[in-house]
Amino acid sequence: MKLSSYDLDPETKINWKVFSLIAPFLVEHRIRIGFALICLVASKGASVSAPFVLKHIIDDLSEGGVSDLVLIPLSLILIYGFARFSMILLGEIRDTIFGRVTERAMRKIGLKVFKHLHNLDLEFHLERRTGGLSRDIERGINGISFLMRFFVFNIVPTLLEILLVAGLLFYNYGAPFAVIILLAVMAYISFSLATTDWRTQFVRQTARADSKANTICVESLLNYETVKYFSNEDYEANRYDNSLERWESAKRKDRLSLLGLNSGQALIIAIAMVLLMWLAAERVQDETMTIGDFVLVNAFMVQLFMPLNFLGFVYREIKGWSANIENMFALLAVEPKLDLNTNASDLELARGVVSFNCVSFSYNKNRPILREINFSMMPGQQTAIVGASGVGKSTLIKLLFRFYDPDSGRILIDNQDIKKVNINSLRRVVGIVPQDAVLFNDTILENIRYGCPDASEKDVSQAIDLAHLKDFIESLPEGLGTIVGERGLKLSGGEKQRVTIARTILKNPTIIIFDEATSSLDSKSESMISAALRDISKNRTCIVIAHRLSTIVNADKILVLKDGLVSENGTHSQLLALKGHYHELWKIQARQ
Ligand SMILES: Nc1ncnc2c1ncn2[C@@H]1O[C@H](COP(=O)(O)OP(=O)(O)O)[C@@H](O)[C@H]1O
């Protein structure tokens, strides 16, 4: 709950727009909502009728002279009980019906945001990758639930009841009673809202301090090993205690301001109560009102102000949650920068010839990474890309996979500009074993199967063989069922790479790319994998990015990237004969 007020500026206003954002997701439930509204009105009807029944019971009892002394109050008492019961029952029915509507809306909106996020660019995700997105979604969705609950189950019924009661009092006893009640309610509401706005800063400080303390605690425990390396337990404890101290003092202000709010509210109620009862008492003395009427007025007061008790809290929550919902809908408003062409025609794959025509690219205008790169890669061949770290090798791959579009120039597959074809058809035929492989926290089997969820068992074991994973898996007590840990952290770098290789082999793409996929392997496994890569690349266009030149000496073509250009290209022996950059790199590595 405290999450909600955390980001809240005291100046924030309730954002009414969120209702119009949510509304489209509710229309499909028109009938349910209508029924819930009927229950709402009926429940309030029962609720305001109860005090009237009470009045008659009391009047009957106090008159005393009635002949059916036992019979009349008894039937009235039964009616009274029934009214109380149906008020609660109808309220519960309304909540149940409406809860279903809310949950469906939450599900639909959540799914919509999730799909939308998957459609956004890599760039967007690289900038936002701090768990912030999932928090936005979670808060937004919970916000819908809270908003609906407070509004439909709290604010609207209470307002309805206030109007009903004021109307009935006016009708039965004249203006003074209705006016006092309405004035009291208005005073109560304005006081609560104003005080709540003022208090929000303390609530916010408390939440900030709380989250700060939490962060310190989590960070410190996450860095358990580092803390021990430097024997900094006391330092950490101090830091934690300092933040707890801030939390404690913020909490004190929070509590004191709550005291102010609650006592102010109580004072307003008490004044209204005194006025009303005084007025009623006088009329009882004049005999223009009965004792029953007196009790009725009193019962209404209690009944009305009870739900208003939470008004300050509800008001702040609604402000907070409406801001959260707005944040979530703001995500939906982010447009992907890349045109995904999901309606364009599919890539028509012939043999898988890849060519880069004058491709220039920069992540940041001031720092060009690739300048007018030209080359092609042929099917059935292995093309290697080498060059210093940071020269832009992985960037080439990201362009081919359309995580980004080139600033100028075109990338063609079988003579079709990849920018113009349906992106899904492009990504189906390109398989990448990425440089920094990440796995799902699931079993090895599921991670490999991710490459092609409906692959047969035979295909899976073939992929495992090709990736030289078999011995490793057999050495595990739980074999393929071994859980790999978060992001695959329970596997060594080399094991993880081989799992991702198997996963990509299973996908069976026509164009297959290994981005330094063997960099964490020892020389023996590396040469085995390199042999496997040759097998795999027989009928495909195979691109190998390698740091260690020894792994690509047999490639059909080697492109040497330098300063954003292909500075040299040819086979290993041709390049050595050139005595250029490649020759230099080769000499340096040979020496090591
Ligand atoms: N998303 C990004 N935003 C900005 N700069 C990036 C991004 N990704 C990579 N770079 C920069 O682009 C350059 C090329 O990166 P990369 O293609 O990964 O090099 P490598 O040849 O080692 O694979 C590097 O200097 C890197 O810092």
Ligand SMILES: [Mg+2]
């Ligand atoms: Mg790289």
